[in-house]
Amino acid sequence: MANKNKKKQEAKKAIAPGAIAMGQKNVENILNAQSLEELVNSSRYIDSVNESYEQGKGYYNPSLRKNLGSLFYGDPTIFSESGEDVVLDHLENYSEKLNKALISKISENLEDLIGKLDSKNLINYLYHVQPSKSASEKYKDIASVHKELIELNAVGKDIDSMRNYLANYYKEDSVLSYWINGSDESTKKIYEKTVQLKQLELNIALTKIIEKDEKQERVLDEDKLRDYVTECIKGADEKIKPYLYKDLAYNALSKSK
Amino acid sequence: MLFQKVNKMTISEKTEKQNEIYEIKTQIGILNQMISQVQNSCYIPEAKKQLVSEYICEIENLRKQIV
Numbered sequence: 176m177a178n179k180n181k182k183k184q185e186a187k188k189a190i191a192p193g194a195i196a197m198g199q200k201n202v203e204n205i206l207n208a209q210s211l212e213e214l215v216n217s218s219r220y221i222d223s224v225n226e227s228y229e230q231g232k233g234y235y236n237p238s239l240r241k242n243l244g245s246l247f248y249g250d251p252t253i254f255s256e257s258g259e260d261v262v263l264d265h266l267e268n269y270s271e272k273l274n275k276a277l278i279s280k281i282s283e284n285l286e287d288l289i290g291k292l293d294s295k296n297l298i299n300y301l302y303h304v305q306p307s308k309s310a311s312e313k314y315k316d317i318a319s320v321h322k323e324l325i326e327l328n329a330v331g332k333d334i335d336s337m338r339n340y341l342a343n344y345y346k347e348d349s350v351l352s353y354w355i356n357g358s359d360e361s362t363k364k365i366y367e368k369t370v371q372l373k374q375l376e377l378n379i380a381l382t383k384i385i386e387k388d389e390k391q392e393r394v395l396d397e398d399k400l401r402d403y404v405t406e407c408i409k410g411a412d413e414k415i416k417p418y419l420y421k422d423l424a425y426n427a428l429s430k431s432k
Numbered sequence: 433m434l435f436q437k438v439n440k441m442t443i444s445e446k447t448e449k450q451n452e453i454y455e456i457k458t459q460i461g462i463l464n465q466m467i468s469q470v471q472n473s474c475y476i477p478e479a480k481k482q483l484v485s486e487y488i489c490e491i492e493n494l495r496k497q498i499v
Contacts, residue, residue, distance in 0.1 A: 350465045354458060361458050368466045368487075372474065375483055379476045393476070 198247035202269055205246060206276040211284055214277045215424050221270050243269060274417065281420040289405050291427040294397055297404050300426075301377070302328055304419055307410025314403050317380040324373045331366065338362050341369065453498050460494050463487045 206214065224239055241251040243265045254262055281288065292300065305325060306318035330336035338355055341362065345351040354361040381403075383396035411419050441449060467487050474480040 364462050375479055379479050
């Protein structure tokens with residue numbers, strides 16, 4: 176009982192304003208000293224904690240309490256008896272600092288991370304990032320078909336959006352226009368074939384011609400692909416950049432293992 | 433196949449099968465029109481050839497369902 180009271184007193188003591196400020200500084204120092212891999216692992220851990228919260232399991236997670244106690248105050252037992260609001264405050268503060276440190280570290284290593292992704296992964300990445308202004312200027316052909324694929328992807332889940340997009344896209348083709356306004360099956364078929372055609376056009380735009388056995392052969396230009404993805408990510412909207420960066424780091428580091 | 437079966441069916445079955453035939457014919461029409469799109473927009477001969485032969489094969493399979 177005496178031991179329990181002692182712990183409660185310690186927890187109260189730990190959340191005194193001066194101690195909080197010191198704890199936050201401790202966390203910053205720890206995060207600044209961590210490698211990109213360590214930051215990614217911490218971020219994955221926080222994702223799993225949040226996921227568990229969303230599943231209704233709450234934040235009464237003993238290992239989370241121990242980890243936060245160690246990070247902020249060098250004492251894994253400090254939050255063992257604290258209320259959920261105290262744990263949540265510290266978790267939010269830690270998540271914010273972790274994200275900031277992670278994004279800054281990813282920015283420094285952006286090209287290395289993109290270098291770790293294989294071509295299949297890079298092409299998949301193009302479905303999650305819009306062509307940036309600089310990418311569009313540098314690679315006009317790729318950006319134009321990339322933009323169309325993103326738009327097609329965006330309308331793919333809803334038949335009315337699909338129909339509106341295709342009606343506008345094929346407005347000069349009276350035969351396709353007729354079928355687009357017909358049954359849902361017809362619209363879906365035209366959509367499916369248009370996506371297929373655009374994917375082929377994107378693959379073509381990403382190729383280069385090489386000489387092989389005195390013949391010309393078209394192969395994927397990996398340097399062009401890598402550079403194009405880098406330009407798109409660097410020029411992405413500031414609001415979505417953190418998500419893109421995290422996604423990139425998660426993918427690149429899991430692939431390199 | 434579908435044409436042969438239609439003669440021995442009830443009116444509602446016939447309507448259903450005729451709709452099915454109409455849908456398949458529409459799909460064939462769409463594929464033919466997509467071939468024109470590929471011919472006009474795809475500028476690499478080998479890629480054009482690949483996609484067109486894929487569509488022709490699909491058209492052949494659809495035709496088999498209604499002959």
